[in-house]
Amino acid sequence: MTNRFQVSQTEPHRVPSYISSLYKGFYMNKGWADFLDADWFATLSTFGFYSKLKRSLLEHIKPKSWTLMVGNSYGWLVKDIAAKVGDKGLFEVIDAVPIQAESAGEKLSPWPHFKSIVKDIEHYHPSKKYDTIVCYFLLHEMPDKKKKRVMKNIASLLALNGRAVFIDYGTASKYHPLKYLLRAYNNIFEPFADSLFKTGIKDFMDDDNLHFVTKTFFGGLYQKTIMTIKKG
Numbered sequence: 001m002t003n004r005f006q007v008s009q010t011e012p013h014r015v016p017s018y019i020s021s022l023y024k025g026f027y028m029n030k031g032w033a034d035f036l037d038a039d040w041f042a043t044l045s046t047f048g049f050y051s052k053l054k055r056s057l058l059e060h061i062k063p064k065s066w067t068l069m070v071g072n073s074y075g076w077l078v079k080d081i082a083a084k085v086g087d088k089g090l091f092e093v094i095d096a097v098p099i100q101a102e103s104a105g106e107k108l109s110p111w112p113h114f115k116s117i118v119k120d121i122e123h124y125h126p127s128k129k130y131d132t133i134v135c136y137f138l139l140h141e142m143p144d145k146k147k148k149r150v151m152k153n154i155a156s157l158l159a160l161n162g163r164a165v166f167i168d169y170g171t172a173s174k175y176h177p178l179k180y181l182l183r184a185y186n187n188i189f190e191p192f193a194d195s196l197f198k199t200g201i202k203d204f205m206d207d208d209n210l211h212f213v214t215k216t217f218f219g220g221l222y223q224k225t226i227m228t229i230k231k232g
């Protein structure tokens with residue numbers, strides 16, 4: 001697929017079944033996808049924590065770096081990352097849903113050398129490596145076995161000093177007032193999120209060569225986990 005934005009799709013593509021069964025209305029319906037793709041919804045869906053999570057993510061985006069974002073995200077995050085990478089770097093967004101990749105491509109249109117790619121990240125094997133790979137509320141959408149395979153592939157795409165930044169739900173304390181409300185909602189609408197309320201992101205990977213650091217937000221309801229490759 002090629003259009004006025006840089007969106008690349010080089011082979012026939014199948015949307016992963018967890019997306020078409022659980023997120024069809026959100027991601028595969030253009031009208032809804034466009035309506036929800038806004039800062040107000042990103043703020044609402046994170047109980048007002050969007051700006052804080054975004055600031056914390058942007059700390060890891062370096063000017064002139066090679067950066068990959070896995071999954072289009074609501075609102076202006078794609079544009080903010082692109083602006084921070086700047087004209088001398090490389091920024092790509094990969095999304096398994098063509099409508100979402102197009103939306104990311106549209107956001108990237110002020111930077112004609114940046115592009116979005118239609119592909120499942122599990123099966124993305126480019127020859128290049130990235131300084132930073134961003135996964136903003138990505139992992140909770142997929143089954144646990146898929147989380148592991150996706151994280152494994154992301155680790156293989158990191159440059160030597162590179163890092164993957166995962167922002168997602170966290171374990172939260174058992175006294176957190178919203179934990180059970182959110183889990184009840186997720187049990188109906190986002191069933192694969194539940195494991196993140198029980199276990200750390202690092203526990204999905206069994207690889208001694210990887211190093212993880214986690215910071216929590218909002219009483220642990222959200223987490224930022226940084227994955228790097230151990231040196232030596």
Ligand SMILES: C[S@@+](CC[C@H](N)C(=O)[O-])C[C@H]1O[C@@H](n2cnc3c(N)ncnc32)[C@H](O)[C@@H]1O
Nearest residue numbers: 071072073074095096097100120121136137138
């Ligand atoms: C990154 S998450 C972010 C959406 C989130 N609700 C937010 O707050 O912005 C959702 C995006 O990831 C994409 N996605 C999910 N699984 C994927 C995969 N295996 N490979 C590439 N993109 C994927 C979906 O198509 C969707 O556009």
